[in-house]
Amino acid sequence: MGGRGRELRREIAVLIETDLTGLPVLVVGPAELVGAVARRYRRAGAVVDVITAPDGLTPELRDRVRLAVLVGTASTWSGVREALAGRCPVVREPAAEVTRGRVALVGAGPGGVDLLTVAAVRALSDADVVLTDRLAEVGDLGALAPGAEIIDVGKRAGHHAVPQSEIERIMVQRALSGLTVVRLKGGDPYVFGRGGEEVAAAVAAGLPVTVVPGISSAVAVPGSAGIPVTHREVSHVFTVVSGHVPLDPRRAEALVHLGGTLVFLMGMHNLVPLTTALVRAGLPEETPAAVVERGFTPDQRSIVGTAATLPDLVASAGAASPSVIVVGEVVRQSEVWERRSDSHGVRSGPVGVA
Known part of the structure; x- marks a missing residue:
């Protein structure tokens, strides 16, 4: 496991307040009982071996183990107990109640x-x-x-x-x-x-x-580009809309009438009909709009324009899913809006994210 894997393991180990990184642990018991115990020790960073039968302990495994855990009836497996006696600490765990999952x-x-x-x-x-x-x-x-x-x-x-x-x-x-x-x-x-x-x-x-x-990416991804979905005296409401199907005229009119911020998820393949429907329903063409592509990845970028210009900007940039579409005056509050002229509406990388 690489360096990031070891780091993850340490983060996980904190949750159970014990770090057993690299410790060879043997979990012994019936197959239906040992899974949860083995997971708990692996979560703490231990190198876990499992045996599920009294004759499963090999000399190599016996010499390697530094902690043994006997689960349920394994405490009665005399051959295993005797083989481990004096070689390492032995912990006994009662059998947990078996559930349906x-x-x-x-x-x-x-x-x-x-x-x-x-x-x-x-x-x-x-x-x-x-x-x-x-x-x-x-x-x-x-x-x-x-x-x-x-x-x-x-x-x-x-x-x-x-x-x-x-x-x-x-x-x-x-x-x-x-x-x-x-x-x-x-x-x-x-x-x-x-x-x-x-x-x-x-x-x-x-x-x-x-x-x-x-x-939810509906809030976090715009935020990663410096776009607040609400902003005092700008927008006190935001609406999250599935963009996988175009807006019918009645729904587009309702969204425009409600005002505030519109956030579309799963809408990149419908960007043209979505923005067209909103403009036809009365949304001003100059309303700020943005696409934030691949949020929270090294490839994150923002394409910023207006309801009228965004589809062409997105097509020119070759942006694709996964992306979040934001329409509303809040886009004007962001750093990506201020810098939109530097790269024809395209800004790479997250804003204000460590």
Whole structure:
């Protein structure tokens, strides 16, 4: 594991107040009981081996181990106990109650491990299975969810390699088999993330389910470019809109009448019809507008213009998803607006982000 992996491991270890980095640990016990214990020690940085049968202890493993954990009935495995006696400390753990498994929907935020919540890190560290999205870019998932099965179920515009029904089937099937399943989703699970549908699938299967909120890209990504979605005496309301389908005239009129800031997610392929509909509904053509592309990544950049000029600027810059579209006077408050003339409306890199 690279330097960043070791750093992640140390961050995770803080959550359980013990750093066992590099310590060889042996977890012994029935297969259905040892998983959670092994994860806990891996989370603290230990190098963990697992044996699930009384005859599984080899001489090489016996000589390497510096801490042994006997789980449940493993404390009665006399051969293992005798082989380890006097060689290393031995900890006995009672068998935890076996459950049917559970599901956790976890928001990954707009990108990067530093924007995961503490609750999200804890949920990942306990996972047996992680179903992850394309937009859930948190770096080394193997370090965050040690020993977990990682399944990529990411969707792209117009291409759903794993249909939603199949995602829910896998999630429920793994949890019913007794595993802890984390459904990792970009942003927040309940902001255009189909989180409600996945919670309903888990509840229908009789599974316990929790939802860990995530930082929504609707607010964070504009903020990373210095664009506040609200600003005193400029905008006291913001509306988050799914841009995956064009606006019909009635909805466009309602949004223009409401005023404030408009934030469109998943709308890059509809940028022209979205801005056209707003202008036709009465939005002034000179209204400031911006696209923030690949927020919180080294490739982040902002394309800044007006409701009338933004589509051409975006096309000239070759910008693509994932991007967040912001329309409203708040764009004028940002540093990217002040510098828009320096590069024909294009500004690279985050603003005011360490």
